[in-house]
Amino acid sequence: MPRVSHAKEKLTEAALGLIWTSGYAATSVDDICAKAEVKKGSFYHFFKSKAELEIAALEENWQRSRQVWNDLFSPAVPPLQRLEDYFQFVVKRQGQLTEEYGSVLGCPLCSVGSEVGSREVGIRDKTLEIMERYVKYFESAIRDADAQGLIVAPDAKAKATALYSYFQGVMAQARIANSLEPLRELKSGAWALLGVRQVELVGA
């Protein structure tokens, strides 16, 4: 069978970046095709709609970032350290993205999922599905921290959900304020939420 194509990958990559920065509705299929250097006919050869492409792009993005998460949330790392490392990673990563795209982007799941709401159920469901996967990383870290007596969290899943909500909220604030500053407070807020006993004496 004929021809090997990279159009699919180029399209998902372009869609992810464009929609992350400009939003789903504001990004046109033509924009995506232009950035991917793929003609529209090819687009619809691989995807039956713009929504389907976005869903594929979100899944693709998860597949990429899960590797990083597996590393950061390794059970070999002390549980609270995992979270701290992750927050630090987020600051660094969002800094890179800001340089690359010109403004603070925040979380690609939350902005898109929240934007399309009930108007694109497929996309909304996909964001929910992936979010649940992410929460599991928080959950096991919290459960381990509880087991080690570092925090008191009898309901690890509920705590993880709360922490994830807080995290998303901070990311949204950073995006709207177009500033990395809110991200630097991630740790202190998370520690408060989790009831971590503060060992360090900061500042004054």
Place this chain on the structure above:
Amino acid sequence: MPRVSHAKEKLTEAALGLIWTSGYAATSVDDICAKAEVKKGSFYHFFKSKAELEIAALEENWQRSRQVWNDLFSPAVPPLQRLEDYFQFVVKRQGQLTEEYGSVLGCPLCSVGSEVGSREVGIRDKTLEIMERYVKYFESAIRDADAQGLIVAPDAKAKATALYSYFQGVMAQARIANSLEPLRELKSGAWALLGVRQVELVGA
């Protein structure tokens, strides 16, 4: 001078509802005019762009909700009670909106502000501005709670910001999941974040 018009009010009202449900980019000027029963010519007689209308709609919405907030966050009410009352109000209000619009809407500031990002700076700035006003209500409640020894919060502003982020995150989750359930955890999450000593023994 001739004629008194309600077109302006009808337009802001329609814009608020439509954009809250469907997002900014996905809501067309024609949609807004149709719902408001106002012709496009009148639209552009009162507003010079779609963005300007949305900004006016957000301000209008603030003016309406500030009255509720003034009531809920009255200094006559014990500080933690203010927050608890507010969370309860949010559940009720989102329930009404869900019936009226058919799905969970979340926060109109956050969805829109996050959607338009840097593409509509006027709208983004307006959402930021209003958000800051809301945070002040949290801040004074937290400061009062600290003064009364109910919580330990030497930096009330930072705590308020963290709480607001958490709140926004929960609202976003409710919208994406199209469920009121996440909202019912607002209090427990907030209390954890604020370090409120739990008096009650819930459930088992």
Place this chain on the structure above:
DNA sequence: ATAATAGTTGACTGATCGGTTTACTACGAG
């Protein structure tokens, strides 16, 4: 070599986009 087919291309659709224009109309101040 060639046939079957995955992939490409660009022109095309009709609808809709945000916004403009121009003529008209209703009303309140003098």
Place this chain on the structure above:
DNA sequence: CTCGTAGTAAACCGATCAGTCAACTATTAT
């Protein structure tokens, strides 16, 4: 009563929207 004007109406603009289509092309398994 009537005149100036705030407001209304509807047709209209070029651009862009998501999606279609039929002709074409390059590949590769045979």
